[in-house]
Amino acid sequence: MQRRIQDVLLVCTKYDKFMLEEDGRVDEQIFQEYASLNLRYPPRFVQVSSEEEALEELERGGYDMVISMLNIGGPRSLHLAETVRDLYPDLPIVVLTPFSREVSVRVKNRDLLDRYQIFAWLGDDSILLAIIKLLEDRMNVAHDTTVGVQTIILVEDSVRFYSSYLPIMYRTLFRQARSIMEEGLNEWEQTMRMRCRPKILLATTYEEALDLYKRYRHNMLGVVSDVSFRRDGREDPEAGLALCRFIHQDDPDLPILLQSSEKRHRSDAVACGASFISKHSSNLLTRLQVYMRRYYGFGSLTYRDPVTNKALFTVEDLKDLQEKIRDLPEEQFVPFFRRKRLINWLKTRALFSLAEVVEENIAETGDPGEAKQAVLHIIASFRRFQSRGTIANFDRERYDEYLTFSRIGSGSLGGKGRGLAFMDHALINSRLRYKYPGIIISIPRSVVVSTTVFQDFLERNQLHGKIDGEKSDEEILQLFLESSFTDSEIADFRAVLRVNRRPLAIRSSSLLEDSNAQPFAGVYNTYILSNNAADYVRLKELMEAIKCVYACTFYKATRDYMAATSNLVAEERMAVIIQELTGTCYADRSFPSISGVARSLNFYPVENEKPEDGIAHVAIGLGTMVVSGGACLRFSPRHPKKILQHTDVDTTVRSAQKTFVSLGLRDDPFIPSTQDDLQLRVDDISRAAEDPSFPLLVSSYDRENGMLREGITPGAVPVPTFAGVLKYRLFPLADILMDLLELSRDEMSVPVEIEFALDLNPPAGQEKVFSFLQVRPVVEGLEADDIEISPEELEETIVSSFSALGNGVYGGIRDIVYVRPETFAAANTKRIAEKLAAINEEFVQRGDHYLLIVPGRLGSRDPWLGIPCKWTQISHARVIVESSIESLRVDPSQGSHFFHNITSLHIGYLTVDPWRDAREHVDYAYLAAREATREDEDLRWVVSPRALPTKLAGSARMGVVMKP
Numbered sequence: 033m034q035r036r037i038q039d040v041l042l043v044c045t046k047y048d049k050f051m052l053e054e055d056g057r058v059d060e061q062i063f064q065e066y067a068s069l070n071l072r073y074p075p076r077f078v079q080v081s082s083e084e085e086a087l088e089e090l091e092r093g094g095y096d097m098v099i100s101m102l103n104i105g106g107p108r109s110l111h112l113a114e115t116v117r118d119l120y121p122d123l124p125i126v127v128l129t130p131f132s133r134e135v136s137v138r139v140k141n142r143d144l145l146d147r148y149q150i151f152a153w154l155g156d157d158s159i160l161l162a163i164i165k166l167l168e169d170r171m172n173v174a175h176d177t178t179v180g181v182q183t184i185i186l187v188e189d190s191v192r193f194y195s196s197y198l199p200i201m202y203r204t205l206f207r208q209a210r211s212i213m214e215e216g217l218n219e220w221e222q223t224m225r226m227r228c229r230p231k232i233l234l235a236t237t238y239e240e241a242l243d244l245y246k247r248y249r250h251n252m253l254g255v256v257s258d259v260s261f262r263r264d265g266r267e268d269p270e271a272g273l274a275l276c277r278f279i280h281q282d283d284p285d286l287p288i289l290l291q292s293s294e295k296r297h298r299s300d301a302v303a304c305g306a307s308f309i310s311k312h313s314s315n316l317l318t319r320l321q322v323y324m325r326r327y328y329g330f331g332s333l334t335y336r337d338p339v340t341n342k343a344l345f346t347v348e349d350l351k352d353l354q355e356k357i358r359d360l361p362e363e364q365f366v367p368f369f370r371r372k373r374l375i376n377w378l379k380t381r382a383l384f385s386l387a388e389v390v391e392e393n394i395a396e397t398g399d400p401g402e403a404k405q406a407v408l409h410i411i412a413s414f415r416r417f418q419s420r421g422t423i424a425n426f427d428r429e430r431y432d433e434y435l436t437f438s439r440i441g442s443g444s445l446g447g448k449g450r451g452l453a454f455m456d457h458a459l460i461n462s463r464l465r466y467k468y469p470g471i472i473i474s475i476p477r478s479v480v481v482s483t484t485v486f487q488d489f490l491e492r493n494q495l496h497g498k499i500d501g502e503k504s505d506e507e508i509l510q511l512f513l514e515s516s517f518t519d520s521e522i523a524d525f526r527a528v529l530r531v532n533r534r535p536l537a538i539r540s541s542s543l544l545e546d547s548n549a550q551p552f553a554g555v556y557n558t559y560i561l562s563n564n565a566a567d568y569v570r571l572k573e574l575m576e577a578i579k580c581v582y583a584c585t586f587y588k589a590t591r592d593y594m595a596a597t598s599n600l601v602a603e604e605r606m607a608v609i610i611q612e613l614t615g616t617c618y619a620d621r622s623f624p625s626i627s628g629v630a631r632s633l634n635f636y637p638v639e640n641e642k643p644e645d646g647i648a649h650v651a652i653g654l655g656t657m658v659v660s661g662g663a664c665l666r667f668s669p670r671h672p673k674k675i676l677q678h679t680d681v682d683t684t685v686r687s688a689q690k691t692f693v694s695l696g697l698r699d700d701p702f703i704p705s706t707q708d709d710l711q712l713r714v715d716d717i718s719r720a721a722e723d724p725s726f727p728l729l730v731s732s733y734d735r736e737n738g739m740l741r742e743g744i745t746p747g748a749v750p751v752p753t754f755a756g757v758l759k760y761r762l763f764p765l766a767d768i769l770m771d772l773l774e775l776s777r778d779e780m781s782v783p784v785e786i787e788f789a790l791d792l793n794p795p796a797g798q799e800k801v802f803s804f805l806q807v808r809p810v811v812e813g814l815e816a817d818d819i820e821i822s823p824e825e826l827e828e829t830i831v832s833s834f835s836a837l838g839n840g841v842y843g844g845i846r847d848i849v850y851v852r853p854e855t856f857a858a859a860n861t862k863r864i865a866e867k868l869a870a871i872n873e874e875f876v877q878r879g880d881h882y883l884l885i886v887p888g889r890l891g892s893r894d895p896w897l898g899i900p901c902k903w904t905q906i907s908h909a910r911v912i913v914e915s916s917i918e919s920l921r922v923d924p925s926q927g928s929h930f931f932h933n934i935t936s937l938h939i940g941y942l943t944v945d946p947w948r949d950a951r952e953h954v955d956y957a958y959l960a961a962r963e964a965t966r967e968d969e970d971l972r973w974v975v976s977p978r979a980l981p982t983k984l985a986g987s988a989r990m991g992v993v994m995k996p
Contacts, residue, residue, distance in 0.1 A: 035168065035171045035172055036075075036096075036168060037075050037096045037097050037164045037167060037168055038075055038076065038096055039075065039076050039078070039094055039095045039096050039097075040075050040076070040077050040078070040095070040096065040097045040098075040099060040164070041078055041080065041086060041089055041090065041095045041097070041098045041099070042077050042078065042079045042080075042099050042101075043079075043080055043081075043082075043083070043085075043086045043098065043099070043100045043101065043112060044079065044081065044100075044101035045081060045101065046081055075096075075097075075164060078095075083111065083112045083115070086098070086100075086112060086116070087115070087116075087119075090116065090119070090120065090123075095123065096123075096124070097123070097124045097125075097126065097164070097167065098113075098116055098123060098124070098125045098126070099126045099127075099128050099160070099163070100112050100113050100116075100125065100126070100127055100128070101127075101128050101129065101153075102127050102128065102129035102130075102150075113125050113127055124149070124167055125149065126149045126150075126151060126163055126167075127149065127150045127151070128150075128151050128152075128153050128159075128163075129150065129151075129152060129153060129191075130152070130153045149163075149167075150191050151163055151191065151194075151195045152191050152192055152195035152196075153195075154195060154196065156199060158199040158202075158203065159195060159198070159199055161199070161202065162198040162199045162201075162202045163198075165202050165232075166198060166202075166232060166234060169231035169232055169233065170233065172231070173231045173233060173248065176228075176231065177231075177248055177250075177251040179228075179384070180228075180251065180379070180382075180384025180385065180388075181228050181229075181230065181231060181251060181382075181384075182230040182231070182251050182252065182253045182376075182379050182380065182384075183230060183231045183232075183233055183244075183248045183251050183252055183253065184201070184230055184231070184232050184233070184252075184253050184254055184255070184256065184328070185233050185235060185241055185244050185245060185252070185254075185255045185256070185257070186198070186201070186232055186233070186234050186235070186256050186257075187235045187236075187238075187240075187241040187255065187256070187257035187258060187261065187272065187275065188234070188236065188256075188257070188258045188261070189236040189237070189258065189261045189262060190258070193258070193311065194234060196316075196317065197256070197317075197320065198232065198234070200317045200320060200321060201232055201256075201320070201324065202232065204321050204324050204325065204330065205229050205230060205232070205324075206229070208229070208325070208330040208331065208380060209229040211331065228382035228384075230253055230328070230380065233248070236261065236262070237261060237262045237263065238261065238262065238263035238264070238268065238271045238274070238275060239263070239264075241255075241257065241275055242275065242278070245275075245279060249282065249283065252283070252286060253287070253328045253329075253376050253379065253380070254286060254287035254288060254289070254327060254328055254376075255275070255276075255279060255286065255287075255288045255289070256288075256289045256291070256320070257272045257275060257276070257288065257289070257290055257291070258272055258290075258291060258292065259271070259272035259273060259290055259291075259292035259294070259297045259300075259301075260272065260292065260294075270300075272290050272292070273290070273297070273300050273301070273304055276288050276290060276301070276304040276305070276306050277304055280304065280305050280306075284305065287307070287327040287328065287373075287376075288304070288305070288306040288307070289306065289307045289308070289309065289320075289323055289327075290304075290306045290307070290308050290309075291308070291309045291310070291311055291316075291320075292308075292310065292311060293310070293311045293312060295310050295312075298310075307323060307327070309323070326373075327373060327376070328376050328380060329373060329374070329375075329376035329377030329378070329379065329380045329381075330380060332346045332347060332348050333346065333347040333353075333373070333374065333377045334346045334347075335347070335356075337364075344364075347377075349381075349430070350381070350383065350386075350411065350414075350415060351415070351430060351432060351434075353411065354408065354411045354412065354415070357404065357407065357408055357411070358408065360404070362400040362401045362404055363400060365400050365403060365404045365407075375387050375390070375391050378390065383414075385414075386410070386411070386414045389410055389414075390407055390410055390411075393406050393407060393410060412434070415434040416434050416436075418434075419434055419435045419436045419437070420436055420456060420459070420460050420465075420474065422436075422437065422457075423437055423438070423439055423445070423453050424437065424438040424439070425438070425439060426438040426439055426440045426479060426524060426527075428523055428524050428526075428527035429527075431527050431528070431530075431531060432531055433477070433531050435477070436456065436474065436475065436477055436478070437452070437453055437456055437475065437477075437478050437479075437480075438478070438479045438480070439479070439480045439482055440479060440480065440481045440482060440485060440521070440524050441481065441482035441483070441484040441485040442482065442484055443482035443483035443484030443485070443486075443487070443605070443607070444482060444483045444543060444605065444607060445480045445482060445541060445607055446480070446482075446483060446540075446541030446542050446543055446545060446605070446606065446607030446609075447541060447542060447543060447544060447545035447808075448539060448540065448541035448542075448545050448607075448609060448806060449478075449480040449541040449607050449609050450541075451806060451807045451808065452475050452478060452609070452804075452805075452806065452807070454779070454780075454807075455475065455776065455779070455804055455807050456474070456475045456804075458775060458776075458779045459473065459474065459475075459775075459804070462775050464771055464772070464775060467771070468764055468767075468768065470799050470800060471763075471764075471768075471799055471800050471801075471802055472799045472800070472801050472802065473768065473772075473802045473804065474801075474802075474803070474804065475803065475804050475805070476611050476612040476613070476614055476803045476805070477532065477611070477612040478609050478610065478611045478612070479528050479532075479609070479610045479611075480541065480607055480608070480609050480610075481578060481607060481608040481609075481610065482607050483543065483605035483606065483607045485521060485607075486582060486605060486606045486607065486608075487605065488518075489515065489517065489582065490582075492515075492518070493515035493516065495511060495512070495515060498511055499511065499586050504588075505583075505587045505588060505589075505706040506706060508583050508586050508587065509579075509580065509583045509704065509705070509706055511583075512579040512580070512582055512583040513576060513579055513580075513583075513704055515579065517575060522571070522575070525571060525574055525575060525578075526567075526571055528574075528610055529563070529567065529570050529571060529574060532563070532610070532612055533563065533564075534563065534612050534613060534617070535560060535561060535562055535563050535564075535612075535613040535615075535617065535622050535695055535697075536560070536561045536563050536574070536610055536611065536612060536613060537558055537559075537560050537561075537609075537611045537612075537613050538558065538559045538560070538561065538574070538577040538578060538580075538581055538608060538609075538610060538611075539558045539581075539608070539609040539611055540556035540557060540558060540581050540584070540606060540607075540608065540609075541606070541607040541608060541609050542556060542585065542604055542605065542606045542607070543603075543604060543605045543606075543607075544599060544604060555589065555590055555593050555903070555904075556581065556584050556585070556590070556606075557580060557581060557584045557706075557707075557708035558581075558708055559577040559580055559581065559702075559708050559711070560613060560654075560695050560708075560711050560712065561573050561574065561577055561702055561711070562622070562695060562696065562697050562702075562711065564617075564697060565701070569701070573701070573702040574610070576702065576704045577702065577704075578608050578610075579704070580704050580705070580706075580708070581606065581608050582606055582608070583706075584706070585601070585604055585606045586601060587706065588904075589902060589904040592876065592904040592907055593903065593904055593907065595876070596904075596907045596908070596937075597937065611805075613695065614789040614790070614791050614801060614803040614805075615654075615695075615789065615791050616723065616791060616793045616794075617697060618697075618722045618723075619697075619722075620696065620697050620698055621694040621695060621696055621697055621713065621715075621722075622694060622695045622697055623652075623653045623654055623692065623693070623694035623695065623720070623723075624653065624654065624655075624789040624790055624791055624803075625652070625723050625725045625729070625790050625791055625792040625793060626650050626651070626652060626729065626754070626757075626765070626789070626790040626792070627650070627651055627652075627653065627654055627655030627657070627658060627787075627788070627789045627790070628648055628649055628650035628651065628655065628658055628664070628787070628788055628789075629648070629649050629655070629658050629659060629785060629786070629787050629788075630646060630647065630648040630649075630669065630769045630772070630773055630785070630786050630788065631646055631647050631648075631773075631783065631784070631785045631786075631810060632644070632646045632773040632774070632776065632777045632783045632784050632785075632810070633646065633647075633783040633810055634646055634647035634668060635647075635837050636835055636943075637668075638676055639674075640671075641668050641670075641671060641674075645668045645669070645670040645671065646668060646669050646670065646769070646770070646773050647666065647667075647668055647669075648666070648667055648668070648669055648766075648769055649664045649665065649666050650664060650665050650667075650754060650765075651663070651664040651665070651689050651692065651752070652689060652692045652717065652720050652723075652726075652729055652752055653692030653693045653694050653720060654692075654693040654694060654695065654712065654789075655787060655789060655805070656693045656709070656712065656893065657689065657691075657692060657693050657893065659787070660891070660892065660893030660894075661889050661890075661891050661892035661893055661894070661897065661898065662689070662691075662892060662893045662894040662897065663687065663688065663689045663690060663691075663894060663897060664689055665677060665688075665689070665752060665753070665754055667754075667758060667766070669766045669767075669769040669770045669773065670766075670770060672758040672759070672761075672765075672766035673758065673759055675753075675758070678753065681733075681738055681739065681740055684740060684751060684753065685733055685740075685749075685751055688751045688752055688753070689717055689752045690716070690717055691714050691715060691716060691717060691894075692714070692715060692717050692719070692720050693712055693713070693714055694712070694713055694715065694720075695711060695712060695713075696711055696712070696713045717730075717750055717752060718749075718750055721744070721750070723792070723793050724792075724793050725756075725792035725793050726744070726750075727743050727744050727756070728754075728755075728756025728757055728762055728763070728792070729752055729753075729754050729756060729757070730743075730744065730750040730751055730752050730753065731743065731750075731751050731753040731755055732744055732745035732748035732749065732750060732751070733748055733749040733750075733751045734748050735748075735749065740753070742755045742756075742759075763790070763792060763800065765790070768802055769788075772786060772788075772804065773786065776807050780807070780809060782809045782810065783809070783810040784807055784808065784809055784810055785807070785808050785809075785810050786804065786805075786806065786807050786808075787805040787806040787807075788802065788803060788804055788805055789803045789805055790802055790803070791803070819839055819840060819841070819983060819984065819985040819986065819987075820985060820988075821983055821985050821988070821990050821991075821992055825981075825983070825992055825994060826951075826992060828994055828995050829953075829955070829992045829993060829994050829995065830848075830954070830955045830958055830959065830980070830993045830994065830995055831885070831913050831942060831944065831953070831954050831955070831991070831992065831993040832944075832951060832952055832953055832990075832991070832992050832993075833913070833942035833943060833944050833952050833990065833991045833992070834949050834951060834952055834989060834990055835942070835943045835944075835945075835948075835949075835952070835989060836940070836941065836942045836943070836984050836985075836986075836989055836990055836991025837934070837940075837941040837942075837984075837986075837989070837991075838938065838939070838940040838941055838984040838986060838991065839984055839985065839986030839987075840940075840983075840984060840986075841981075841982065841983050842910055842911055842940050842982040842983075842984070843979060843981075843982070844881075844979050845881060845882065845883050845910055845911065845979060845980050845982060846975055846976045846977075846978070846979055846980065847875075847880070847881075847882035847883065847973065847974070847975050847976075848882065848883045848885065848959065848973070848974045848975075848976065848980070849868070849871055849882050849883070849884050849885070849909075849971065849972075849973050849974075850884070850885035850886070850954075850956075850959060850971070850972055850974075851864060851885065851886050851887055851899070851970060851971060852967075852969070852970060852971065852972055853887060853915075853917045853956055854956075855969050855970065856887055856917065856919065856920070856970070857919075858888075858895060858896045858919070858920065859895075860970060861888075861895040861896075861898065861899045861900055862895055862900060863970065864899050864970045864971065865899050865900055865901035865905060867968070867970060867971055868884075868899065868901055868905055868906055868971070869901065869904075869905035869906075871966075871971070871973060872904075872905055872906050872907060872908055872909070875908040876907070876908055880908070881908050881909065881910035882908065882909055882910065883909070883910065883911045883913070883980065883982070883993060884906055884909040884911070884912050884913065885913040885915060885954060885959075886898065886899055886912075886913070886914060886915070887899075887914075887915055887916070887917045887919075887920050888914065888916075888917075888920040889914065890906070890912065890914055891903065897920075898914075898920070903933050909939065910939065910940065911939065911940035911941075911942070911982055911993065912934065912939055912940065912941050912942070913942045913943075913944060913954065913993075914941075914942070914943045914944070915943075915944040915945075915954045916943075916944065916945040916946070916947065916948075921945065921947060940982065940984050940991065942984075942991040942993075958995070959972065959974055960972075962974045962976070976996050977996065978996035979996065980993055980994065980995075980996055981993075981994040981996070982994070
C-alpha cells in the first residue's frame with residue numbers, strides 16, 4: 033500500500049457529533065478498531081460544526097479526506113460538499129447520513145450518487161473504518177495488483193445495503209489477514225501479509241463493474257453483486273445475471289455471489305453458476321461472512337470427496353498442505369488442485385507467485401502422478417526459498433527442515449549470529465546461490481538461542497551471585513550444569529532436535545564476537561555433538577553443551593581477554609547457535625570434504641599477487657585444523673594454480689597436511705568439559721579416503737622415485753594438494769571464494785574474513801554443498817602513515833623483518849622473552865607454552881608489556897609446527913616475532929584465530945625467515961650476551977637498561993627492533 037488516509041476532516045452538527053461520540057471520541061473509537069484488528073497508522077480526525085470552520089481548516093491544508101454529515105432539516109445540507117468539490121477537486125468527499133425513508137428517497141437521485149460518495153450511518157462506527165479502507169483500496173489497487181494483491185468487486189447501488197456490506201466484508205478480510213499473520217516467519221513478514229490483504233472495489237453500475245473486472249481479472253478472488261442495477265443508463269432488473277454470464281464465459285471457476293430482494297432469482301443464479309443470498313434473510317450478513325470464508329480461501333481449507341461431498345481432510349497452512357498432498361491419492365490430486373478455491377486459498381495468504389506457478393503446472397501436466405510430484409517440488413522449493421535470508425521467530429509447532437535460520441527468544445543474535453543472518457540475506461539479494469549449477473551456497477540450518485535466554489538463565493538460577501574470580505573454570509562449569517532451563521525452553525530444544533538429526537555444532541555468539549575492533553576470535557568454546565543417541569540423551573547433551581558455552585563466558589581466559597581489551601565481563605551477553613554440521617557421516621566419524629578460511633586482504637602476497645587478491649587456507653576435514661594454525665594449503669583465489677608450497681616436491685610433501693580432524697561417532701557420550709575438543713579425533717590423512725571426493729584433493733607421493741602423481745596410487749603416500757579443485761577446477765572453489773569475498777567486503781564495507789566448509793559427497797540426486805559458516809571484519813594493518821625506517825636504523829637491529837604487520841612506533845618496551853633456538857625441540861612445545869603463560873601472568877599483574885620471540889607458528893594446534901599456546905597465554909606481548917630456525921621453517925598462518933587477534937588488536941607482528949630473505953634476522957648472539965632475569969633450558973627473559981626502539985612501517989611491510 034503506497035497511499036494512506038491520515039488526516040480526516042469530519043463536519044457535523046453538535047447533535048451529530050453527540051451521536052457519533054455516544055460511546056467516546058471518534059478518533060479513539062477508530063484507534064480501538066484499528067488496534068483490535070492489528071492495523072497500523074490509524075487516521076487522525078478533526079471535527080468542526082460549521083461550513084465556515086470547515087473551510088478554514090481546509091485552507092490550512094494537510095487533509096486527505098472530508099466526511100460531511102447530511103443534515104436532513106437544513107436546506108443547505110449539500111452546499112458544503114459542493115463548495116469543497118469546487119475548491120479542492122482532488123480531495124475525496126464523503127457524505128454520511130443517518131438512514132431513514134426520507135434519506136432513501138433523496139439519495140435515489142442518480143445525479144446525487146454520481147457526484148458524491150454517500151454512505152448510511154447505521155449506528156456502527158465501523159462504517160468509518162470501511163469508508164477509509166475503501167478509499168485507500170481505490171487509490172492503491174493499480175499498484176498493489178502488480179505484485180499479486182487480489183481484489184473483490186462489490187456491485188451494489190443501494191446506499192443502505194453497501195453501507196451494511198462493507199463493514200462486515202472488511203472485518204472478515206482483516207480477521208483473515210490477522211490469522212495468516214501467524215504463519216509469517218517473523219514480524220516483518222507478518223506485516224507484509226497484513227498489507228497484502230485483498231482490496232474491495234465498489235461499483236454501482238454494470239459498466240463500472242465490467243471495467244473493474246477487465247482491469248483486474250487476473251487478480252480477482254470473486255464478485256458479490258446485486259441482481260438489479262443500472263445498465264446502459266437505465267435500471268436493468270437482470271443486470272447482475274448478465275454480468276455473471278459474461279464473467280463465467282471468461283473464467284468459469286471465479287466465485288460469484290448474487291444477492292437480491294426477489295427470491296425467484298435463486299434459480300437464475302444457480303443456472304449462471306453463482307451462489308445466492310436473499311436480501312431479506314434474517315442472517316444476511318452472517319451468510320455473507322460464511323460465503324467469503326468458504327469460497328475465497330479464508331481460514332482453513334477443507335477438501336471434500338468430489339462424489340460424496342464428505343470432508344476428507346483440512347489444511348491449516350502451507351506446511352500442512354505439503355504434508356497432506358503426500359498422502360493424497362493421485363486420482364484425487366488433479367481435481368483438488370484445479371479447483372479455484374485452493375488457488376484462492378494460496379492467494380489470500382499472499383503466496384501469489386506460488387499460486388500462479390502451481391496453477392500453470394496443473395494446467396500443463398496431464399499425468400496425475402507427475403503433477404503431484406511437480407507440485408510437491410514446487411512447494412518445497414518455495415518454502416526453502418521463503419526461509420532464505422529470513423530470521424524466523426521460532427515456533428515449535430511449525431518448525432521443520434525448510435526453515436534455515438530461526439531465533440529462540442527476543443534478544444540479540446550475538447555477533448556471530450548477526451553476521452550469519454546478514455550474509456544469508458545478502459546471498460539472497462545477490463542471487464549468487466544460483467550462479468553455480470549443482471552447488472548449494474548457503475549457511476547451514478541454524479537456530480540461535482538469543483541473549484535474552486542467557487540473561488533469564490543467569491537470573492532465574494541466581495548465578496550472578498555465585499560466580500566470582502576465585503572459582504576455577506571447572507567450578508564455574510559445574511554451577512551452570514546444575515542450573516536448569518524452563519519447561520518452555522526445553523520444549524523448544526526438543527523441537528529443534530526433532531528436525532535436526534545430523535551432527536550439530538553448538539557455537540558461541542556473544543555480543544562482542546566478530547566486532548570491528550575486538551573480534552574475540554577463538555576466545556569462546558564451540559562444542560560438537562554426534563547427535564546420534566536416543567532422543568532423551570540427545571536432549572540432555574544439547575542442553576549440557578549450551579550450558580558449557582554459557583559457562584565459558586566467565587572462564588579465566590575470558591576474563592583475561594576482557595581485561596586486555598578494556599571490556600567488562602558483566603556487560604557481555606551470550607547467544608548460542610545450534611548449527612547443522614556440514615559433512616558426511618561415515619562408519620565412525622563425520623567430516624566435511626574441505627574446510628577453510630579466506631580473507632579479502634592478503635597480508636603476505638608473493639611475486640605478482642596483490643593484497644586485494646585475497647588469500648585462502650584449506651584443509652581436509654573439520655576447520656579446526658585451519659583456525660588453530662595447523663598444517664593446511666595456502667593459495668590466492670585469484671591465482672589458484674600458483675601455490676608457493678608446491679615449488680618443488682620436497683617442499684610440497686614437507687608442508688602438506690599429515691592429519692585431519694573429524695567428529696567421532698562412536699557410542700561414547702558427550703562429556704561436559706571446559707575443553708571443547710574432547711569429541712574430536714585426529715587421524716592420519718589416509719583415513720579420509722572414506723570420502724569419495726578424496727581423489728580430487730590429494731596427489732600420491734612415490735618415495736622411491738621422489739615424484740608426485742595426481743590422484744591416488746596404490747601403495748603411495750597421499751599428499752593433500754587439492755589439484756582437482758584448484759588446478760583442474762572440477763569444483764569451482766576459487767571462483768566461489770572470489771565471489772563471496774567480494775560480496776562480503778562490499779556488503780560490510782571493510783575487508784573481511786570468512787569461514788566455510790564443503791560437502792562434495794552428497795546423497796544421490798542431491799547437490800554439492802558450500803556452507804558459509806562465519807564472516808568477520810578484518811583490521812587492515814597496512815596503514816600508509818609516514819613511518820619510515822632508514823638504512824642506518826637497519827644496521828643496528830636485534831630483529832629486522834621485511835614481512836612485518838602493523839604500523840607505528842612501539843615505545844617503552846624493555847623486556848624480551850625468547851625461546852632459546854639452540855635447545856629448542858618441537859617435542860617440548862607444550863611445556864614451553866605453559867612457561868610462557870606463567871611469565872605472561874606476571875606482566876598481567878604488573879600491567880606491563882614485552883617483546884616475544886618464538887620459533888615456528890605461534891598458537892598452532894599442531895605442536896610440531898610451533899608453540900600451541902592460547903591467546904590469553906601471551907596476551908601482554910606488545911610485539912611478537914615468529915622466527916624460522918634450522919629445525920623449524922613454516923609460513924605464517926593468516927587463517928588462524930590467533931592471527932586474527934594479532935591483527936585486530938594492533939599487536940606488532942614480524943616474521944623472520946633468513947632462507948626467504950637474507951636481510952631478515954634475529955640477533956640471538958646479542959640476546960645471549962645479555963644477562964637474564966630468568967632462564968631455563970627453554971626460555972630466557974632479558975631486560976634492557978633502556979627502552980628498545982621498535983618501528984613498523986606498514987606500507988613498506990618492514991619492521992625493526994633496534995638496539996638501545
